Every structure is written in C-alpha cells, then in structure tokens.
Amino acid sequence: AAKQHQLGVKVYDAALDMSSDESLSLLSELRTAVDRDQLRLYLQPKISLATGAVLGAEALVRWQHPQRGLVPPGKFIPFAEQTGFIRVLTGWMIERSAMVLRQMNAGAPALKISVNLSTRDLLDQDLPAKMQRLIDTLALNPGSMCLEITESAIMDDPQRALQTLERLHAMGFKLSIDDFGTGYSSLAYLKRLPVDELKIDQSFVFNMERDLDDAKIVRSTIDLAHNLGLNVVAEGIETAKAWKLLQALGCDEAQGYFVAKPMPEALFADWIRDWTA
Ligand code: C2E
Ligand code: CA
Ligand code: CA
Numbered sequence: 001a002a003k004q005h006q007l008g009v010k011v012y013d014a015a016l017d018m019s020s021d022e023s024l025s026l027l028s029e030l031r032t033a034v035d036r037d038q039l040r041l042y043l044q045p046k047i048s049l050a051t052g053a054v055l056g057a058e059a060l061v062r063w064q065h066p067q068r069g070l071v072p073p074g075k076f077i078p079f080a081e082q083t084g085f086i087r088v089l090t091g092w093m094i095e096r097s098a099m100v101l102r103q104m105n106a107g108a109p110a111l112k113i114s115v116n117l118s119t120r121d122l123l124d125q126d127l128p129a130k131m132q133r134l135i136d137t138l139a140l141n142p143g144s145m146c147l148e149i150t151e152s153a154i155m156d157d158p159q160r161a162l163q164t165l166e167r168l169h170a171m172g173f174k175l176s177i178d179d180f181g182t183g184y185s186s187l188a189y190l191k192r193l194p195v196d197e198l199k200i201d202q203s204f205v206f207n208m209e210r211d212l213d214d215a216k217i218v219r220s221t222i223d224l225a226h227n228l229g230l231n232v233v234a235e236g237i238e239t240a241k242a243w244k245l246l247q248a249l250g251c252d253e254a255q256g257y258f259v260a261k262p263m264p265e266a267l268f269a270d271w272i273r274d275w276t277a
C-alpha cells in the first residue's frame with residue numbers, strides 16, 4: 001500500500017492497506033457517521049515554551065465505530081478526501097470546536113483551537129461563507145480559531161487557495177502551515193500567503209536529538225518564521241531533551257506526547273487545571 005508521491009517518494013497510506021470489500025463498507029459507514037453521532041473531537045494541548053502556559057489545542061478527529069472501536073484519522077481521512085465527505089467532516093469539526101471555544105473562553109483567558117483543513121476544503125468556494133455563518137450563529141470569535149493547511153493542499157491549486165485563504169484571513173481567522181518542510185511550496189509562495197504560523201513537521205523534531213541535519217533544519221525554520229514575523233510551533237515533542245532544545249532555539253509553542261496525547265474534548269478543562277496547578 002504505497003502510493004507514488006509527486007517527487008517519486010513512496011508514501012505509506014494505511015487506508016489503502018485494506019481489501020476493497022473492507023474499504024467499501026468503511027466508506028458507506030463513514031457517510032452515516034455524523035448522523036449516528038460517531039465522530040469525536042479530541043484535543044491536544046499547545047503550550048508556550050517561554051512560560052509553560054496553555055495557549056490552546058489542536059482539534060483532531062476520531063471515529064467511534066460500533067464494531068471497530070476508536071478509528072484513527074489515518075484510516076478514514078484519505079477516504080473522506082477522495083469522496084468529498086471531508087467537507088461534512090470539516091464542517092462538523094469546526095462547529096464542535098466553536099462550541100468548545102465558547103464554553104472554554106466564557107470569562108476565562110482566550111484559548112485558541114486549531115482545526116485541520118484538507119485540499120478539498122481549500123477548493124470549496126463556499127468555505128468563507130460557511131465560516132461567516134458560524135461566526136454569526138455561534139458567536140465565534142474568528143481570532144480564536146486557527147486553520148491548519150499543508151503546503152501540498154495549497155500547491156494543488158495555488159491561485160484558488162490564495163484567494164480562499166485571503167478571504168478567511170480578512171475575516172479574522174488565524175492561518176498555519178502544517179507539516180512545514182515536507183511539502184513543495186516555495187518561499188516565494190510563503191511570502192505571498194497571509195499566514196500567521198509555521199508548524200515544523202514532527203519528523204524533524206523526532207530526529208533532532210540524533211541527527212545534526214534535522215537539528216539544523218529545525219533551527220533554520222525557527223529563524224525563518226521569526227524573520228517573517230510568524231509564530232512557530234514544534235509538534236511531535238516526545239522527550240524532555242527535545243523540549244529543552246526547542247526552548248533554547250527560541251521556538252514559540254510546543255505540542256507533543258511529552259506534554260499530552262490528544263484527549264477527548266470533555267477532559268480538556270480538567271487537564272488544563274492539573275497542568276496549571
Ligand atoms: P497532523 O495534523 O500533523 O496532526 C498531528 C498528529 O501527530 C496527530 O495524529 C497527533 O496525535 C500526532 N502527534 C502529536 N504529538 C505527537 C508525538 O509526540 N508523538 C507522536 N508519535 N505523534 C504525535 P492523529 O490525531 O492520528 O492525526 C493524524 C493526521 O490525520 C493529522 O496529522 C491530520 O493530517 C489528519 N487529521 C486528524 N484530524 C483531522 C481533521 O479533523 N481533519 C483533517 N482534514 N485531517 C485530520
Ligand atoms: Ca495539523
Ligand atoms: Ca502536522
């Protein structure tokens with residue numbers, strides 16, 4: 001189950017590693033997952049490396065399947081993207097995140113939630129209008145929501161992506177480039193995009209302690225982000241050593257198992273209390 005990627009790099013795709021019968025049934029079940037209330041919002045904390053304060057969380061989807069149990073996104077996001085169901089899924093994630101934000105930020109400090117957008121979402125001409133409806137109906141403060149986009153999603157149709165991103169940014173949403181350093185976007189594009197944040201891909205963070213080249217890439221990305229006036233996040237921090245290294249390099253935000261694994265949304269408020277205590 002390896003599919004050929006743009007530059008001839010083989011990418012492992014778990015969703016393709018199934019019999020066609022199995023994938024067909026998964027596909028039809030996925031269509032009903034929202035109606036049957038089977039999607040779950042998990043939150044993984046994002047922490048300030050300078051102060052240790054909780055800044056917010058990334059929203060990650062899970063599928064609570066009656067027979068298969070908790071299905072990770074890697075197993076069904078590729079299907080959702082192929083079939084267009086991703087727009088329904090993204091809509092659900094954004095709406096739930098907006099509701100969590102409204103609860104969390106009622107009276108309390110302003111936390112942010114980051115939501116992942118796929119290629120299809122970016123090509124959806126109606127996305128800005130949908131987002132506007134959420135601002136109106138859920139009293140969503142767009143400044144408290146960050147939209148994560150990968151370089152490859154942008155490069156699929158750069159003109160259209162740029163248009164959509166400019167509209168979303170003008171509405172007040174924060175924008176982040178996810179998995180930075182693994183895609184094929186040029187710095188010329190980066191300069192034109194209305195982004196606020198770079199997320200260093202976890203592969204560089206994992207290997208940083210052992211591989212000097214990865215450490216240099218991490219350092220350069222932090223410097224690049226800061227020179228462009230962008231916030232920089234490191235994800236995949238699994239050890240105290242990685243945390244300290246990133247802190248020393250001046251990275252702004254940390255996300256990873258060293259702090260916490262993604263957790264059900266209902267546990268997040270208690271987790272913040274324990275972390276802050
Ligand atoms: P991503 O956006 O790069 O999200 C980060 C992934 O890395 C998450 O996996 C998270 O659990 C994992 N992670 C975070 N810290 C660590 C760490 O310290 N060590 C290790 N080993 N892993 C860590 P998850 O939740 O399985 O999601 C995988 C991917 O599925 C995401 O990668 C994203 O591309 C996609 N995804 C998840 N939720 C959504 C969603 O709601 N919409 C869309 N379009 N994609 C989603
Ligand atoms: Ca992400
Ligand atoms: Ca990422």
Ligand code: CA
Nearest residue numbers: 178179201202
């Ligand atoms: Ca990823």
